[in-house]
Amino acid sequence: MPGTPTALPTALPAARTPDPMDAPALRWGVMGTGWIAERFVRSVHRHTRQRFTAVASRDAARAEDFAGRHGVPGSYGSYEDLAAAPDVDVVYIATEHTAHLACARIALEGGKHILVEKPIGLDAAQAAEIAELATGQGLFCAEALWTFFLPKFDVIRQLLDSGALGEIHTVLADLGEYFTAEHRILRPELAGGPLLDLGTYPVSLATWVLGAPAETLASGQPHPAGVNGQTSAILRGPQGSQAVLHTTLFSDTPTTATLAGSRATLSLPGPFYQPGDLVLTPSGGGTQLTYTEPRTAHDALYYEAAEVARCIAAGLRETPLRPLEDSVVTLRAMDEIRRLCGITFDQ
Numbered sequence: 001m002p003g004t005p006t007a008l009p010t011a012l013p014a015a016r017t018p019d020p021m022d023a024p025a026l027r028w029g030v031m032g033t034g035w036i037a038e039r040f041v042r043s044v045h046r047h048t049r050q051r052f053t054a055v056a057s058r059d060a061a062r063a064e065d066f067a068g069r070h071g072v073p074g075s076y077g078s079y080e081d082l083a084a085a086p087d088v089d090v091v092y093i094a095t096e097h098t099a100h101l102a103c104a105r106i107a108l109e110g111g112k113h114i115l116v117e118k119p120i121g122l123d124a125a126q127a128a129e130i131a132e133l134a135t136g137q138g139l140f141c142a143e144a145l146w147t148f149f150l151p152k153f154d155v156i157r158q159l160l161d162s163g164a165l166g167e168i169h170t171v172l173a174d175l176g177e178y179f180t181a182e183h184r185i186l187r188p189e190l191a192g193g194p195l196l197d198l199g200t201y202p203v204s205l206a207t208w209v210l211g212a213p214a215e216t217l218a219s220g221q222p223h224p225a226g227v228n229g230q231t232s233a234i235l236r237g238p239q240g241s242q243a244v245l246h247t248t249l250f251s252d253t254p255t256t257a258t259l260a261g262s263r264a265t266l267s268l269p270g271p272f273y274q275p276g277d278l279v280l281t282p283s284g285g286g287t288q289l290t291y292t293e294p295r296t297a298h299d300a301l302y303y304e305a306a307e308v309a310r311c312i313a314a315g316l317r318e319t320p321l322r323p324l325e326d327s328v329v330t331l332r333a334m335d336e337i338r339r340l341c342g343i344t345f346d347q
């Protein structure tokens with residue numbers, strides 16, 4: 001989606017991300033007490049004025065334990081009870097993938113705005129259903145794809161909007177991580193395999209930069225646990241551009257990304273989806289430009305919470321940084337990759 005070409009920049013733009021501390025303070029609830037819930041609540045409390053007033057788990061003792069560790073005043077033994085809580089404005093849904101739709105419905109029916117972990121649903125149909133439910137209730141909804149809320153990605157957004165890279169013919173992106181046997185990513189009944197957990201990042205990058213694919217090629221390798229183990233895909237953009245993508249749970253891979261344009265190439269060292277550097281190299285050589293930010297990994301989850309709070313306070317029902325239609329397009333691309341590889345979920 002390059003804009004009108006301009007001269008190559010002599011410096012990279014500064015991120016326009018507002019100070020997260022300035023976002024209006026909302027009262028948050030969290031559904032689920034797993035790996036990402038821990039990190040999100042810690043990051044948000046540390047870096048913003050947002051406050052978690054309640055946590056819900058399927059198990060009351062687990063919710064109480066989580067609440068105690070994070071200074072959260074309320075805890076519930078069911079997601080429904082959290083949805084009915086009067087002191088919660090917005091619910092962060094941190095349950096595993098297969099529970100996102102049900103949790104979104106519960107929270108929206110309770111009148112709560114929602115921020116749903118990635119992928120927002122198992123497939124494009126679920127993503128669209130969640131978006132429609134939120135629209136019908138007049139409530140805010142976003143996919144918690146934190147990458148798009150990072151300052152680094154606002155720099156990329158400006159480079160794309162200004163056409164600084166020229167025509168982008170190629171996107172390369174990979175995300176591979178080694179998982180031990182007990183992780184839910186190896187469980188077929190939880191829609192395991194790398195595509196939803198890890199592949200969301202390369203696929204969403206490609207569809208953001210090149211648009212919805214006109215054609216897809218893909219190949220997968222099964223894992224003995226009964227899920228997909230790795231997948232490679234080529235997404236051909238509407239103008240013939242190509243995204244070459246890979247994701248695996250067999251091994252740690254470089255997790256880098258490259259946006260290659262006719263005027264310049266933008267390199268995102270691994271892990272490309274986390275805070276870190278950008279390097280712009282003019283085509284044919286020339287002075288490289290580098291953007292640097294602290295590599296704070298998941299401690300940077302708070303940027304998305306601040307954006308949600310700003311949007312809700314402004315009366316918006318979604319965020320321009322990750323529109324719901326983009327979530328649907330990403331999942332539609334992953335649906336097609338799964339169809340080509342014969343990857344099905346139990347649900």
Ligand SMILES: NC(=O)c1ccc[n+]([C@@H]2O[C@H](COP(=O)([O-])OP(=O)(O)OC[C@H]3O[C@@H](n4cnc5c(N)ncnc54)[C@H](OP(=O)(O)O)[C@@H]3O)[C@@H](O)[C@H]2O)c1
Pocket residue numbers: 031032033034035036037056057058059062063094095096097099117118119144146184196197298
């Ligand atoms: N943004 C990121 O960087 C990032 C990183 C990792 C994961 N994620 C996303 O966040 C979501 C959760 O991932 P996670 O790694 O935090 O998973 P996790 O540690 O397994 O936690 C998932 C939580 O889901 C709840 N749950 C509801 N129904 C469940 C069921 N049938 N089986 C198991 N758990 C169930 C559980 O909470 P209770 O038992 O308390 O109800 C559990 O703690 C996933 O969709 C994932 O893609 C995002």
